Amino acid sequence: xxxxxxxxxxxxxxxxxxxxxxxxxxxxxxxxxxxxxxxxxxxxxxxxxxxxxxxxxxxxxxxxxxxxxxxxxxxxxxxxxxxxxxxxxxxxxxxxxxxxxxxxxxxxxxxxxxxxxxxxxxxxxxxxxxxxxxxxxxxxxxxxxxxxxxxxxxxxxxxxxxxxxxxxxxxxxxxxxxxxxxxxxxxxxxxxxxxxxxxxxxxxxxxxxxxxxxxxxxxxxxxxxxxxxxxxxxxxxxxxxxxxxxxxxxxxxxxxxxxxxxxxxxxxxxxxxxxxxxxx
Numbered sequence: 041x042x043x044x045x046x047x048x049x050x051x052x053x054x055x056x057x058x059x060x061x062x063x064x065x066x067x068x069x070x071x072x073x074x075x076x077x078x079x080x081x082x083x084x085x086x087x088x089x090x091x092x093x094x095x096x097x098x099x100x101x102x103x104x105x106x107x108x109x110x111x112x113x114x115x116x117x118x119x120x121x122x123x124x125x126x127x128x129x130x131x132x133x134x135x136x137x138x139x140x141x142x143x144x145x146x147x148x149x150x151x152x153x154x155x156x157x158x159x160x161x162x163x164x165x166x167x168x169x170x171x172x173x174x175x176x177x178x179x180x181x182x183x184x185x186x187x188x189x190x191x192x193x194x195x196x197x198x199x200x201x202x203x204x205x206x207x208x209x210x211x212x213x214x215x216x217x218x219x220x221x222x223x224x225x226x227x228x229x230x231x232x233x234x235x236x237x238x239x240x241x242x243x244x245x246x247x248x249x250x251x252x253x254x255x256x257x258x259x260x261x262x263x264x265x266x267x268x269x270x271x272x273x274x275x276x277x278x279x280x281x282x283x284x285x286x287x288x289x290x291x292x293x294x295x296x297x298x299x300x301x302x303x304x305x306x307x308x309x310x311x312x313x314x315x316x317x318x319x320x
Contacts, residue, residue, distance in 0.1 A: 042170040043308050046180040046196035048189070050213050055202035056233030058085070060259050061179050062092045062269060063297045064304065066278040069141030071301065074174035074310045077133065078143045081112055082188070083154060085179050086146030093136055093143055095272035110134070111145030119161050119168070126171035136275060155188045166195050174310055198307060199228045205241040214250035228254070229303055235260040237292065257300050262293040
């Protein structure tokens with residue numbers, strides 16, 4: 041049985057949560073032999089994942105990618121009809137790296153329609169996906185005001201908490217002023233997204249200020265990476281920059297994502313030999 045990893049942030053739109061999960065997925069797929077599923081769900085989060093990982097297709101290709109018989113909507117129908125088996129999940133995904141990384145497209149339905157209809161079957165769907173993959177990676181959004189986000193966090197094996205260097209965000213999170221808004225009782229990894237290493241709020245300083253006794257991993261802002269995610273070139277960017285020298289402009293970004301990837305893969309007990317393949 042595989043494990044589920046939910047990327048979550050206490051605040052919306054500031055910490056690079058989606059960018060971070062895309063970078064992690066791409067590098068894990070390129071450098072480790074585990075089989076990964078990037079689990080799309082809400083329509084409101086679908087576009088950003090697919091934009092980062094899939095180049096613009098022909099009209100025919102777009103229609104295929106958004107057809108009713110792909111993605112989470114199709115799995116939901118099969119599950120309700122008691123026809124879904126673990127081996128079938130891959131048939132409804134988009135393969136990004138053969139036998140290493142698949143993308144499950146999110147719903148075509150508006151969130152307000154999708155969420156109420158899915159809440160009762162989500163746990164079984166996640167269990168089925170974990171039976172097919174070593175890791176299921178999920179963009180869980182932000183806050184805990186949403187019942188959907190609460191459900192994702194409840195069923196997570198690991199929560200990757202995405203923070204930034206904003207003092208207000210850090211005070212609220214580490215000061216436990218909003219303890220009810222934190223995922224409780226879960227194994228977690230802390231990430232500083234959109235990181236600026238020249239800020240006085242370095243990872244080491246933040247760890248000292250807030251007495252953080254767990255890993256606090258930076259993932260820096262990188263203009264080239266952001267351009268790549270807007271053009272469907274996320275995997276290509278990671279492949280081309282995997283072995284850049286220390287003085288290269290993308291070295292710090294790639295090394296930071298690699299440290300995060302190693303932390304996740306070692307937590308999962310999946311530290312298999314490097315594959316070393318390139319994107320399909």
